[in-house]
Amino acid sequence: MKNEWPLWEIFIRGQHGMSHRHVGSLHAPDAEMAIKNARDVYTRRNEGVSIWVVEARHIAASSPSDKGPLYEPSESKVYRHPTFFDIPDEVGAM
């Protein structure tokens, strides 16, 4: 119990041109082994072209209880979306 390998979060770039996406986590003694293990655990079927590993304890996360203050303000800002504005048909595509 004392010598448990740290937990790493794994991010994989699925295809060229795409961003890395979180796919899961695994335990490994260091970054080098985390990448080797991630290759075995998360890319057995050509799922990736690049791997990032981050030790889980270095990830800071927002708290579920902050959901309101963080995200509700944007709900009322409909003008941030292009569909808010009427553009006359005559103007053409915009």
Next chain:
Amino acid sequence: MYAQMIKTAGTGVKSREEMTEQERAFQDKIDADIKIEPKDWMPDDYRATLIRQIGQHAHSEIVGQLPEGNWITRAPTLERKAILLAKVQDEAGHGLYLYCAAETLGVSRDEITEMLLDGRMKYSSIFNYPTLNWADIGAVGWLVDGAAIMNQVPLQRTSFGPYSRAMIRICKEESFHQRQGYDAIRKMAEGTPEQKKMAQDALNRLWYPSLMMFGPSDKDSVHSAQSMAWKIKINTNDELRQKFVDQTVPQAEYLGLTIPDPDLKWNEERGHYDFTDPDWSEFYDVVKGNGPCNVDRLAARNKAWDDGAWVRDGLLAHARKKAAAKVAAE
């Protein structure tokens, strides 16, 4: 089903009046199919039950490697060997996805591993049966993975986010497992009379243990209601068992093999096959630890854990040394 007889924590389903405000909000989210994520508030009983269920599921994937691993070196062709190797490696991966999902609930990997090793946690009863010959490997893929899929497909919709995501990943890979098994046993069923006899023998021995995978009959599974309200159990044991029988009988017919149940017959009225339940006393006996391979399986897992200790410790010591050297150099 890889998680059988999970005892649901708590006192059963509460009415809305009995629930606290927090519990009501939690149940509302589940009813609205909003996923519960690790940092969200959840009832202690939900957390405890999920650790048991996901843990048992993970242990089943890991222990499930043993009966199949038994045949890797003796696969009949190089192609079959490569396929089996890939399948067994997948099972290790499935175990790891699930352990990580369980860990988000606050149990550590070592804790949950030790609970398997000292028998506090179980794995599916099916893996306490032996794989006696190559036909069994085909039958395991076809029947055991087929039964697992029946359970795992609905669990993709389970309420706990990390569990659901693990199930989605697993289901994507699981179909290969069943199909390679069916392909292997088909080869034997279409082979020499002796090979066909082996295929039939494997079906005879693995049929009822496969039916047991879904757990006891609904009338005897007392804890389901709360787990179903929490959407960590989606279908009842008997529903899934019936679905499995209905799906498997035509597959056996195609192979020219006979399901070892003289009372099996299509029931026009119900639109399902009638079939004989497995011997539940055998099931409970295997769960209790008295199956043909319980002792071997646990001994193998304990040996692997003990034999691997120096590797785990050595790699960690090396990583710490390297990190310290890096700090010193800065």
